[in-house]
């Protein structure tokens with residue numbers, strides 16, 4: 466057993482309101498520079514939809530992630546010789562049109578406009594050429610204001626799981642059924658971007674599993690852009706280097722949540738450390754599609770297990786990291802309650818960002834008063850779910866519908882129980898039966914409810930200690946760095962190793 470620590474995330478999709486505050490927090494902090502205009506390390510997509518860059522989920526086109534050949538894991542991009550042949554012309558890259566041509570507005574037009582009876586407008590201008598342009602796409606062009614269901618009909622997941630007739634019927638209702646899918650780099654356990662890099666510039670950080678690009682080593686070959694099936698590595702056309710989400714490691718190192726998580730309005734995001742067995746990565750990623758989610762749960766180790774603790778400490782892991790793993794909200798959602806699922810596990814990168822799938826689009830109906838209401842008969846509504854379970858299974862369970870139904874049964878049973886308890890319009894016996902069917906206890910429901918609805922900042926973000934020497938030095942004399950870096954720390958950081 467080779468126990469290591471991985472900083473991991475859970476996004477609770479029922480809570481996302483699609484405000485894009487997360488994207489802007491990230492943009493302002495990290496990609497507000499020349500060459501990064503089109504990059505959204507954090508983006509929020511509307512689903513069903515084609516995503517950003519468009520159709521990134523279509524691996525027949527992009528060849529991202531891993532595939533199984535005779536039981537062996539292979540990069541879908543091809544072997545190293547194929548990669549070398551394509552090194553000067555890589556045919557598996559998204560173009561600027563697949564992202565979108567970044568734009569701003571000529572705001573000066575508003576100020577300089579002559580007085581008149583009409584409202585002055587600011588013309589859109591390209592951030593690449595500086596010329597006037599017509600906006601034809603944006604970072605979430607699938608959004609209801611921009612084009613659904615015209616674009617959403619092309620969602621590769623829908624194409625996979627529905628025939629044309631079914632899709633047509635689905636889109637008659639689609640106006641009422643959509644949800645938001647926020648995405649950042651998954652900081653995968655088996656990252657295909659790392660495997661695809663010919664120069665070894667992209668790497669997984671030992672102590673916390675964050676995937677980073679060495680700006681010194683990167684030669685700009687862009688194999689990582691193709692290799693990542695989630696298209697979360699980008700090419701900075703000004704610097705000629707690859708860039709990606711760094712999980713705000715400078716913030717994590719000083720005990721702060723990543724900017725996208727700190728700013729999230731819906732409080733959908735959770736961060737915590739998971740312990741995993743690095744010896745089982747290849748075996749886990751090589752499982753058949755139907756076993757991938759369960760195998761990914763299995764590789765995550767119980768941080769309370771004395772043997773796991775012993776092995777972790779034998780490898781030099783600090784006790785404070787283990788304690789952080791014991792309090793990890795991600796461990797609870799993913800392993801303990803089995804409510805959070807990985808996005809596209811069939812790409813076999815073992816993503817470490819997990820999603821609690823959205824309940825409302827599946828079960829809610831529009832009441833005559835125009836409000837969304839949960840269907841009275843919760844469980845039978847699952848079978849006739851408005852957003853077909855097989856679509857969600859294509860997103861979160863490599864097509865395994867039973868896996869998604871098991872999650873929904875828990876979410877629904879929990880709601881029934883809380884409703885029976887607080888509103889009283891559901892008989893408690895019925896709620897208790899639902900809990901039993903979903904294999905949940907009342908205590909677990911209470912814990913899930915607490916973490917989902919009432920959690921404090923410290924419960925949502927359990928950041929393992931990763932302070933570096935510089936932070937400790939800054940604490941020795943808070944006045945020493947006052948002029949150049951602000952006030953410094955007044956107290957020694959207690960989280961330091």
Ligand code: SF4
Pocket residue numbers: 480481482483484485486487488509645647728729730731732733
């Ligand atoms: S800030 Fe939070 S609620 Fe708003 S879009 Fe992003 S993830 Fe969703």
